[in-house]
Amino acid sequence: MKPCQLTLNPFYTKSLRVNRTLFPQYLKEKLLIYGSIGLMLSAKEADFLLSERVARMATINTASESPHVVPICFAFDGQNIYTTLGADSKRLKNIKKGSKASVLIDKYVEEDGEWKILCGLLIYGDARILAYPEDKDEFMYGWQLLIQKYPQYKLWANPDLTPKDREKRRIVKIRPSKITRWGFG
Secondary structure (H helix, E strand, C coil): CCCCCCCCCHHHHHHHHHCHHHCCCECCCCCEECCCCCCEECHHHHHHHHHCCCEEEEEEECCCCEEEEEEECCEECCCCEEEEEECCCHHHHHHHCCCCEEEEEEEEEEECCEEEEEEEEEEEEEEEEECCCCCHHHHHHHHHHHHHHCHHHHHHECCCCCECCCCCEEEEEEEEEEEEEECCC
16 A cells, blocks of 8 residues: 555635745745644645645534544644534534634555555644634634635625624534544655
8 A cells, every 4th residue: 555645626726826925834845734733734734734635523412522523624724713504403412512622634555455545644633613793813814814715605604704694604624633643655
């Protein structure tokens, strides 16, 4: 099995070249360092995190102690992971009741019965719910990152890019505290 072979998503390549403020801690040697947490990603891991389009997010139902896992669209700004959800979602309820979150970004490619690519990042962290207008600036920052990565979200946005359903929409900001990785050899 080969180590994970990756190419950086064109959106991020352009953003890194044109708008360094989008990824303020992306260093010349292509290592991401998370502020005071001290977690680091290698160049391959950073490219992987920035280029993958789908992840899975897990929260815990504190009443039943059972996990709740769903696929998500996400954006990463070099420090935090952002995703969006509805105000009545199970994930939101779990986070409000104190659940932390984990996000799994992985890639498995099989050819002729053999694994060709097998790699992933499991990111654990504290989740913060952002609402509009209470957290307007942070909410819009996360929402605009998501729109830049997934232009489909523009269909859900007003001309000023605020969400059409902002009273029902939330952004979850996950601050990584631990990363488990595999397959980046």
